Amino acid sequence: MRSTRRALAAVVGAAALLVASACGTGEDDDSTASKVEVFTWWAEGGEKAGLDALVSRFTTTCPGQEFVGGAVAGGAGVNAKQVLNARLQQNDPPDTFQVHAGAELLDHIDSGQIKDLTSEFSSWGLTGTLPEGLIETITVNGALWSVPVGVHRANVVWTNDQVLARSGILTAPKTLDAFIADLGRLRRDGIESPLALGRDWTQLMLLESVLISDLGPKRFTGLFTGATKWESRAVRAAIDDYARILDFSNPDRDSLDWPDAERLLIDGKAGYQLMGDWLAADLEANNFSGYDSFTFPGNGRAFQWLADSFALPTRAVNPAGGSCWLQTVASPEGQQAFNVQKGSIPARTDAPTTGFSDYQLAAAGDWKSGVAVPSCAHGSACSQPWQNAANAALGAFSTSGDATALQSALAAAAKQFVRQG
Missing domain, CATH: 3.40.190.10 (Periplasmic binding protein-like II)
Known part of the structure; x- marks a missing residue:
């Protein structure tokens, strides 16, 4: 880490x-x-x-x-x-x-x-x-x-070190399966919501990170240019992985903004939070220094900016x-x-x-040497109406858990808003 x-x-x-x-x-x-x-x-x-x-x-x-x-x-x-x-x-x-x-x-x-x-x-x-x-x-x-x-950088996972240490988690997971295994370990050890999560756009951030892991940077970027189809089996597999991770988040996620979810991390009620690297300054502003960070598991050199x-x-x-x-x-x-x-x-x-x-200096190095990947959740990959449609689809999925409906809604949004060239 x-x-x-x-x-x-x-x-x-x-x-x-x-x-x-x-x-x-x-x-x-x-x-x-x-x-x-x-x-x-x-x-x-x-x-x-x-x-x-x-x-x-x-x-x-x-x-x-x-x-x-x-x-x-x-x-x-x-x-x-x-x-x-x-x-x-x-x-x-x-x-x-x-x-x-x-x-x-x-x-x-x-x-x-x-x-x-x-x-x-x-x-x-x-x-x-x-x-x-x-x-x-x-x-x-x-x-x-x-x-x-x-x-x-959007695709960063932040940790509460004490929470992880109590469960013997001392290294950052490198794959989605390893991450999910660590989430399960925390829950078995009494952390009911191992992953702190907020509403709409923060859920879109999580889905995007999972998509990058499952599709790779090039095919992920293609989702917003039309080169990669949202109807594909690969996207459905990523949605299923997203659902597995979502199950380890707090049930009240749809009512929380990101600082509220951050409070779960600070208070030791969660072990992880996916959030952009602005979280570091906010953690410090909240006088919390017991944290580490790592790139979302499976994202490799992708720098989602x-x-x-x-x-x-x-x-x-x-x-x-x-x-x-x-x-x-x-x-x-x-x-x-x-x-x-x-x-x-x-x-x-x-x-x-x-x-x-030290983090900023390292991030600057990654920015120069990594693979730049845009973010729909933060407007670099998609228009605001497209972002709104994706947020609405994820909000519905947060309640229903209907993966087929989520994929259909995301595919429909792409057909409506994608702009070639």
Whole structure:
């Protein structure tokens, strides 16, 4: 197991962050125009600390602009996306908003709601500093639409070491069968819910990890391009493996967000939790250091990535301020400041890694040498409507256990939403 016992972040004090900042355009002295509403779902823990670090950089680099936080709490932006979509439809956009890089932006692009940032990528020094695979994924219709600030790894299992040690589990499982055997061992030793799990998108994360193990990275990625069929026997076998693992999770999973599931891990009521590597910063913020992590069993060198990024709405009230926020996000210094707090790694390969934890340094190495695999649960592999359909199908399966219905629903979603090329 890879040790992650190092404090990743200290949560910045909860002072109001209405700080003078900006791009130095000097074009508009109007007090309303100088306010920059930055819409995110980073409301607490390591996520909030990372946002605060960006605000500090923004204050320095963008004199004349005033940061206005527009955070809507909820894991993976499940609540924020609903609010954002309503505002965009009502022509009331924030000046910039957080989004997962990749296919999650398709509807916004098709609706003409966000600006083409291709020329800015060149002027802000992003050309040649982002991995080719990342650029390929976030390019739509030959253009670039969001600025990635940090990369997270989704396919990571986190442990409560004391819980595992009491059952004599001292090494990380390498296969799905070995993982399931360890889950069973914990249950026999009195841990009723060995795997801590939350609702909808966290269940999709688990299914995706199982699919990567059973299909391999290439065929898994093909599920979202049409190259791999959801109706296949291989997918059904993966769903059956998923069901075996789901049986070891907490019965109240459909009512919990990921921090609630994390509490089961911290309190010793679970031995494992599958969650992206932002969990490390949150565990440290909760003063819990008795954890380790490992790549989901059977995933091998697959690095299932998601990238936090920011887009610029076409109808923003203060486009200059929004643009300056994106320029701060794009800078090597901004990416270092953000990621050292949030527990992710810079999207830029030339950003400093000063202050990074052992885990972050190792993840940065894996990002360069591993096999990049996108995530539907976090918007890099599929559009938001597709993600919503998959979440609904998994929610139904969580209650019914009907594997045939789940596979049919996932296949139907793919037929509806897959976009060739």
